[in-house]
Amino acid sequence: MFDIIGQIAVFKKGQYSKKQAIDFILKNYSKSVKSIFFESSKTYSKFRLKKYMWVWGEKSTETIHKENKLFFKLDLNKVFFSPRLAYERLRVAQQVKKNENVLVLFAGVGPFPITISKYSKAKKIIAIELNNSAYKFFLENIKLNRCSNIEAIRADVKKILNSKKFCNWADRILMPHPYGDTKYLKLAIKCLKNEGIIHYYDFAKTKNWSQTVFNKIKKQLPKNCTLKVLYSKIVRDIGPNLLNVVFDLKIKKLK
Numbered sequence: 001m002f003d004i005i006g007q008i009a010v011f012k013k014g015q016y017s018k019k020q021a022i023d024f025i026l027k028n029y030s031k032s033v034k035s036i037f038f039e040s041s042k043t044y045s046k047f048r049l050k051k052y053m054w055v056w057g058e059k060s061t062e063t064i065h066k067e068n069k070l071f072f073k074l075d076l077n078k079v080f081f082s083p084r085l086a087y088e089r090l091r092v093a094q095q096v097k098k099n100e101n102v103l104v105l106f107a108g109v110g111p112f113p114i115t116i117s118k119y120s121k122a123k124k125i126i127a128i129e130l131n132n133s134a135y136k137f138f139l140e141n142i143k144l145n146r147c148s149n150i151e152a153i154r155a156d157v158k159k160i161l162n163s164k165k166f167c168n169w170a171d172r173i174l175m176p177h178p179y180g181d182t183k184y185l186k187l188a189i190k191c192l193k194n195e196g197i198i199h200y201y202d203f204a205k206t207k208n209w210s211q212t213v214f215n216k217i218k219k220q221l222p223k224n225c226t227l228k229v230l231y232s233k234i235v236r237d238i239g240p241n242l243l244n245v246v247f248d249l250k251i252k253k254l255k
């Protein structure tokens, strides 16, 4: 398995020899790919980073990835980025209605907020990311894509949600959680207006993923709220028997 991120081809650990990877890329992607790296570590740190081993071509891990006609500058060694979420970002952006306030938690280098900014008529998008490198690329990407309605905040999501700064502010909240840290739904609902949409991302084993995640959601739901699942699907495989999934939730707060 491999991904093309900007002008870099990234191969999963131990699946191809260096020669096989180079031959394959030169045969199929010689015009667009300038370097090849192998993943050389598992994902580590709460910033969901990986280490990479250089195999061929230019040695820099910085690149500009093009997706949905938008540009995302990033450094593989310093930030999380998955090109496999391209369709998901567009799917969500196309649901955003005119004049919505949108809150994006765990924003990374900005692909969700920037796609929403360019593919909807949202009034304001607030997006939060803790990794300083990702935050800096996010600011660059806002400029690169000429977005005027995004405010990027470098902060811990938990602190922002606890501060009540955006209490009852959002029409829609995106929660593309990092793996292993998916307990913010209750706090996030406080930022939602009396009625709103949450795009809740989680991880689950393949068997019964839908029921498993739905149970987790129900457990986190405050008593004064009703919940309707509008849509759910597998977003991507992230390992053998491990899925990244999304639930679109309509939440109503009862008075």
Ligand SMILES: C[S@@+](CC[C@H](N)C(=O)[O-])C[C@H]1O[C@@H](n2cnc3c(N)ncnc32)[C@H](O)[C@@H]1O
Binding pocket: 046, 047, 048, 080, 081, 082, 085, 105, 106, 107, 108, 109, 110, 111, 112, 128, 129, 130, 131, 134, 155, 156, 157, 158, 176, 177, 178, 179, 181
């Ligand atoms: C799964 S990635 C999603 C990134 C981005 N939404 C995307 O699609 O590329 C999770 C992101 O959350 C960030 N993060 C992890 N813990 C955080 C926290 N407590 N507060 C804010 N951001 C955090 C990580 O640095 C990472 O960029």
